[in-house]
Amino acid sequence: MREAAGPTVGIVANPLAGKDVRRLTSGATPVSDAVKIGAIRRAVVGAFEGGAERVLISGDRARLGDRALVGLHRSGPVEVTEPHGWHTGRDSQLAAARFCELGVGAVIALGGDGTQRDVAKGWRNVPLVPLAVGTNNVFPQQLEATVVGFAAGAVASGLGAAAEVTSQAKIIDITLESSGDSDVALVDVCLVRGAFVGARAVWESASVSEIVAAIAEPASVGLSAIAAAVAPLGRYEAGGVHVRLGCASRNAQRSRHIRAAVMPGSYSDIDIEHCEHVGFDQPVTLRGPGVLTLDGEREIVLGRGEPAEVTVRPNGPQVIDVSAAVAAAQRRRYRFVPAVADG
Structure with a gap:
């Protein structure tokens, strides 16, 4: 051509x-x-x-x-x-x-x-x-x-x-420290429990353990809606949001219970253990075992203890x-x- x-x-x-x-x-x-x-x-x-x-x-x-x-x-x-x-x-x-x-x-x-x-x-x-x-x-x-x-x-x-x-x-850069491989996301990166990619789309919020979101807008549907419920952040605001999901029965003093629309036509009960704002170029380490989902789809399997560096950038x-x-x-x-x- x-x-x-x-x-x-x-x-x-x-x-x-x-x-x-x-x-x-x-x-x-x-x-x-x-x-x-x-x-x-x-x-x-x-x-x-x-x-x-x-x-x-x-x-x-x-x-x-x-x-x-x-x-x-x-x-x-x-x-x-x-x-x-x-x-x-x-x-x-x-x-x-x-x-x-x-x-x-x-x-x-x-x-x-x-x-x-x-x-x-x-x-x-x-x-x-x-x-x-x-x-x-x-x-x-x-x-x-x-x-x-x-x-x-x-x-x-x-x-x-x-x-x-x-x-x-904004864009999210993902780097695997063990191999040097890299990938990107535009909305969120999540660590999901499990060891297989299987069906790539994630529809069960109970399997999610951590989220790094570049967009966390309250009117969104998807995994970023979890972050938006506790730390809303616009698509053109600086930085991102890091959220760690917890178990209310184990961390009653630390967990915060919410409901969020994780997919069209469905709200889920979720316990938030920790959330924080992260600046541009401030890496967050997500550690296996589990699977990284990029913008809602399973993409990268992490072995036990294997780290991935996740960084929100403005370019x-x-x-x-x-x-x-x-x-x-x-x-x-x-x-x-x-x-x-x-x-």
């Missing part, structure tokens, strides 16, 4: 988003391919309206991009990239990395927290509109795809100057403020239109 010619918007659509086991164990409705295809179609229309001259859509085994383009009138060239064939989050990671190499000006990622994390793994400071179509949607936004596409097109074309309409998100994706980008583009596009007189 040639380097992007002219202002280009990239679209990453995860066919697996919104279909994990949490949808089966809660009151949430699975997100169908038809919903994602419709969002892609509307985002393409909006991207060209916002000033993009080209749109790239990540290919996947479900052929969401190809299906979205059937019968769609386009104002410019749209290309679906070759799928990488993993049929996992690695596809989104590799698509984002390729978009970076091609000089794409803005990326729309359709999915939940896990999809946004995969995109950030491929392109750490990606200019991003995270569009929520997953199960846990703490990091992405619930927005209409038409205006999301417009905002991305405006940033790619310069009508909405990136410096004016983006904010840099994550450049998140596009959709309203600000649309407003900036309209100001520049219509600056010669006379103001409408009152009365």
Whole structure:
């Protein structure tokens, strides 16, 4: 594929988003391919309206991009990239990395927290509109795809100057001291009891022993909602929150009992033993045995006593403020239109 010619918007659509086991164990409705295809179609229309001259859509085994383009009138060239064939989050990671190499000006990622994390793994400071179509949607936004596409097109074309309409998100770096391997998360890292990854999604809060959250907003659903109940922290506030869960029967004097929405349609009883604010670049050591979940999905098995260093940093994706980008583009596009007189 040639380097992007002219202002280009990239679209990453995860066919697996919104279909994990949490949808089966809660009151949430699975997100169908038809919903994602419709969002892609509307985002393409909006991207060209916002000033993009080209749109790239990540290919996947479900052929969401190809299906979205059937019968769609386009104002410019749209290309679906070759799928990488993993049929996992690695596809989104590799698509984002390729978009970076091609000089794409803005990326729309359709999915939940896990999809946004995969995109950030491929392109750490990606200019991003995270569009929520997953199960846990703490990091992405619930927005209409038409205006999301417009905002991305405006940033790619310069009508909405990136410096004016983006904010840099936090990111959590995870380093395994024994091997030197590393990974990232955008919302939270949790230590879960057990020794197997199994079903990657976590839906049972009783298995969680520690949480490090970069976002702990009270209106969230997911494991970060536990941290938000005792130490709320906004997505653009400095640092993170470290929470240790306890057992009320063992630590009656130290534990604090709460209830939190750990997945859609479900509240859980939780005992908090300790919580504290941690600053940027202040590492927290989580120690096995257990499994580390990154943004709600089991990823890394820790042996007994094996440490992992978890650090919240300020240099994550450049998140596009959709309203600000649309407003900036309209100001520049219509600056010669006379103001409408009152009365």
